[in-house]
Amino acid sequence: MRHQPLHSVPSDDPLFNRVLSTLDIAVLERDEHSGEFQLQGMAPEWWHMRVGPESCTMLDLAQWSPFLREYVAADHPAWTAESGTVEKSGAWTESDGQGGTVTLEATVLSMESRTILLIERLGSGFEQMRAIVQRARECMLAEDVTVKAHHKTETRLINQLEVSERTKDGALALLQYLRLAALVLDEHGRITFASDRGLELLGISTREVIGLKWEEVFPIHQQDRVIFREMIKAPSDRRTAGPFYINSSHPAWIELDIHRDPRHPGCHILVMNDRTELHALRRELNEQASFHDLVGKSPAMLRVYQLVRDVASVDTTVLIEGETGTGKELIARAIHSSSGRRNKPFIAANCAGLTDSILTSQLFGHRRGAFTGAVNDQQGLFEAAEGGTLFLDEIGDIPPPVQTALLRVLQEKEITRLGESRPRKVDVRVLAATHHNLSEDVIRGSFRADLLYRIRIARVQLPPLRERREDIPLLAHSFLMTICAASGKTIDPLSPETLHGLMSYVWPGNVRELRSAIEFAVISCRRAEVSLSDLPPEIVGTPGVPTLAPWIPLQDRDEKSRLLAALSDAKGNRTEAAKRLGVSRATFYRRLVELNIQPR
């Protein structure tokens, strides 16, 4: 409503009154004296509802409307006539006295000395506005609900995520607690998780391996990398790779269980097992399978190896006893190379079948002209072995004069060349070997007892092959490899059938015979596989039938030598010998017969 020149319009103008009433506007003027507002002209429609009958033309604001009273009472810019401003009260709502409401708006005008109050009922325009605002607010509330629902979902998801993170954390804690060495690789081979123990095993100190490819991180050999890469590509759900050597500040041997991650195709879970200790044990075992050039890991051989180690550390003479072909020289070489003399010469001499003078000259040397054909001064094997070891094989075959000379050398540690009179100092360790029972030879008188005691300060008894059959596959394999390598042939590993055949034979010629048999087979076999028929006929022909043992079993042999020693001590007197052994004469006789001892 604009500031209209109301003063020019008489308040009782019927037309104006009608217009105002039609517009639902009441025009009131303040009574200067009572302060009450007096209706001017016609009352609008709402007047009846709100105020009373048309006759009532006075309006007590305090009673009628606290809102309007406040509005009128306030310092209002419109009170100042000059300002010419029109300010509306803003909408307010009153009860229509019939259970409904009317929304009104007031305007105060100051006209000269008169105060005019217009009260307008807000009609359809206002209702429209209210409807729009209502809709807008409802929309906002609805949106709020939606946003909140989203928020709730989000919160729930975050919580779920948290729970699953916690579960994961729990699982990880468990992994760490169990010290499980685990690693997870994604489809590109990048590490997405590594447990502490896993890093420790790989010798990685930082956690910054996440996101790196395993190739950049695993300190393993090139060929192991290739193997591992292949293993990862393999289609099976679970496989084991390794053991691989971890080349870190804490070297280790690890075995890797490669699991396909069931939830993420292409991803792998690696569980690493520390096999360092196992590997060391295995290596120790393998080492024991061969000792120097000796092959075998049977308990009997392991005892021999130990014995060799024991005697190597002392500088005594050693008597190595064993059937022919059992590898006595190898034992001698092993003792030499385990001893403090290892950097000095090792000289082997076979004493079998040599005459007195040849053997003497060989061992001790000779002076030019000492015998026919001695054109030069010649040093003997003792001198040649100076500082080192002299191995005398088949010492039982040494003729008696040489035995005497040998005994003197062992006692005096000096030799005299044949044809000379001046002895020479020698520092030589003597190792002797025999396939005889020297005690028997002593009894028979073919071997000097004092020499036997001299050389038998320590003894190593080599078992015959038939007493360590479990070493046959290992030996056979080892020979096959060396023979193939030497001959340039490629032969498959021996079949179980062939091995069985080899193990069933008694091997009177022991390891040497086995080696020859393998050589024979490699030469005769036409395919890449050695079959039974390729072996020498005596081996295949007599499976399981033992030839007569030329060697008495160990325990019997001990008893036999005891009996022989007693006989020797008693100078052949059986009653005396029985007494010395603390057995009856009858028992002594019976054992002599059982052990096939025929005293001369």
Place this chain on the structure above:
Amino acid sequence: MIQKKICMLGGFAVGKTSLVRRFVSNVFSDHYQTTIGVTVEKKSVMAGEQGVLLMLWDLYGEDEFQHVRESYLRGSSGYIVVMDGTRRATLETALALQETAVKTMGPVPFVSIINKVDVRSQWEIDEREIEQLRARGWTVLFGSAKLGQGVEELFLSVATQIMQAVPLSSERA
């Protein structure tokens, strides 16, 4: 009887109208009818020994469509700030309105209420924020116009504070 003008302030749909109607007529409606403009309701209470006629100015809610006219606030002896616990935004509106109120009315007594405690599980306003309000010196009540919880206490609390704050002689009859 002494009359006191008390304004209901707060964002839209926080429950100003519902609180007044619950207090004055003990009715409640789930149906939302937005208030446009002002409705003045009256109810007399006993503030201690003294009877007071409370003139409750239910103003329309403050939002982007409508801003509270400062002129409405003039002459108030006190006011009530209403928040809706289920809508965090109503807390900010409350803070802004309270500042306007202080500017217009000066330091008159006021009480705030977080309405809709019947749906406490859906509240967005949390304990920490409530503590912050209290730290500002606000009286923060919880209530529900729907259940009538804390409604009497709300109005009585304001009335009592007003009666204690203003000496009798300055009353406007």
